[in-house]
Amino acid sequence: MNASTSESRPAATAAPTAVGTDPFLERIANDEKIEPQDDMPESYRKHLVRQISQHAHSEIVGMLPEGGWITRAPSLKRKEVLLAKVQDEGGHGLYLYAAAETLGVNRADLIDALHSGRAKYSSIFNYATDTWADIGMIGWLVDGAAIMNQVPLCRCSYGPYARAMIRICKEESFHQRQGFDIVHNLMRGTPEQKQMAQDSFDRWWWPTLMMFGPHDSDSVHTQASEWGIKRLSNDELRQRFVDVTVPQASFLGLTIPDPALRWNAERGHYDFGALDWDEFWRVVKGDGPCNEARLSARVKAFNDGAWVREAAVTHARKRSARAANQSDVRGATSSQSRAAA
Ligand code: BYC
Numbered sequence: 001m002n003a004s005t006s007e008s009r010p011a012a013t014a015a016p017t018a019v020g021t022d023p024f025l026e027r028i029a030n031d032e033k034i035e036p037q038d039d040m041p042e043s044y045r046k047h048l049v050r051q052i053s054q055h056a057h058s059e060i061v062g063m064l065p066e067g068g069w070i071t072r073a074p075s076l077k078r079k080e081v082l083l084a085k086v087q088d089e090g091g092h093g094l095y096l097y098a099a100a101e102t103l104g105v106n107r108a109d110l111i112d113a114l115h116s117g118r119a120k121y122s123s124i125f126n127y128a129t130d131t132w133a134d135i136g137m138i139g140w141l142v143d144g145a146a147i148m149n150q151v152p153l154c155r156c157s158y159g160p161y162a163r164a165m166i167r168i169c170k171e172e173s174f175h176q177r178q179g180f181d182i183v184h185n186l187m188r189g190t191p192e193q194k195q196m197a198q199d200s201f202d203r204w205w206w207p208t209l210m211m212f213g214p215h216d217s218d219s220v221h222t223q224a225s226e227w228g229i230k231r232l233s234n235d236e237l238r239q240r241f242v243d244v245t246v247p248q249a250s251f252l253g254l255t256i257p258d259p260a261l262r263w264n265a266e267r268g269h270y271d272f273g274a275l276d277w278d279e280f281w282r283v284v285k286g287d288g289p290c291n292e293a294r295l296s297a298r299v300k301a302f303n304d305g306a307w308v309r310e311a312a313v314t315h316a317r318k319r320s321a322r323a324a325n326q327s328d329v330r331g332a333t334s335s336q337s338r339a340a341a
Contacts (some may be wrong), residue, residue: 002309015334019165025226026041028227028228030088031155033157034158038217043223045103047224047229048100048161049105051221051224052100053113054119054122055096056096056110058102060090060093061123061125062089062122062124062142063090063093064294064298065125065127066085066086068129069082069135073135074132075245085174085178086174091171096164097165098160099161101161111302114295114296114298123288124207124208124211125294127207128289128290132196133183133200133201135179136200137204139176139181140183140200141179141208141245142208142211143172145208145211145241146172147176148240148241151211152230152231152232152237153165156229183201183252184252185192187253187254201254201256206257206276208241209238209272209275210280215235216234218277242261242269242270243270246270248260251323261273
């Protein structure tokens with residue numbers, strides 16, 4: 001992501017060389033957490049700002065495909081659950097923006113990078129949610145993929161990111177179960193409901209596999225593994241996701257839309273077909289089914305909320321002025337009492 005950032009940290013040390021000669025890499029190899037006040041290579045800091053802010057944007061944009069279904073969810077209980085889930089995603093975005101800010105960047109700059117199209121967010125949220133089954137697929141598949149990718153991040157070397165991820169993963173597990181429950185219910189329903197679930201599965205399977213990013217051979221941010229940020233590669237995570245999800249799909253009675261899918265006893269993994277990388281890069285570069293709608297919804301929400309931000313700043317100013325006033329009065333009273341004594 002090309003997030004424009006305001007660089008308020010002091011200049012950092014040079015890029016790392018090798019464990020044994022580089023004290024920073026040695027700390028990482030010893031599984032020590034790097035904290036905001038610690039010395040760190042500038043390239044490490046920039047990498048984290050890119051990844052954490054991209055992750056935060058994904059959470060915030062990720063509220064949109066499901067948010068539109070809160071009023072249309074099929075029962076009061078489903079509406080309550082979905083409302084709570086979408087609020088959780090907003091909370092995840094906030095923890096992550098806060099984690100990025102510990103690296104000396106300004107949240108307003110990060111948000112500006114998102115709104116101007118300079119910053120990336122996960123490709124998956126540029127697909128449409130046309131039916132209720134799509135909400136089930138987001139929970140079961142998309143949150144399932146997110147957990148697969150994010151559980152290793154709980155052990156990442158940067159303390160504030162690792163700690164945020166622990167809480168996020170707990171909430172994501174609940175999200176995934178609610179998605180599975182929606183799909184499970186549909187698959188026990190009428191033939192039309194089963195068909196709706198299968199159609200939705202057919203649309204979400206491949207874009208979900210793309211969430212893990214390009215093949216390792218095309219993944220440019222390999223240094224993240226040396227830094228203890230990226231513990232498993234894109235292809236390793238994608239394979240793990242396929243391996244755990246195929247039995248779940250079969251339990252649900254869904255057919256995986258991939259004629260090449262088969263168990264490979266020699267590898268101990270499922271083989272699966274080729275992803276459409278042209279589609280992936282088109283969506284990443286802004287030309288997916290909903291890219292325009294997603295960004296304009298975010299920009300509108302931000303502009304519509306300007307009065308809330310102004311009111312909050314005014315309120316905070318008044319409170320601190322009142323507090324300063326009160327401490328002046330207390331100071332004056334105690335010096336008068338001292339003088340009287
Ligand atoms: N979409 O070198 P690579 C959620 C970009 S939120 C868009 O492999 P890296 C949820 C990549 O940024 C889930 N862009 O990159 C929320 C790079 O471009 P730049 C979000 C992608 O960073 C609400 C270029 O391709 N999760 O679950 O090593 C409701 C080369 O890639 C994508 C996270 O953000 C993509 N899918 O690996 C429900 C987790 N993939 O930046 C659910 C944290 C790649 O050089 N992030 N690109 O211009 C990560 O773990 C890693 O950043 C990634 C990519 C695995 C995503």
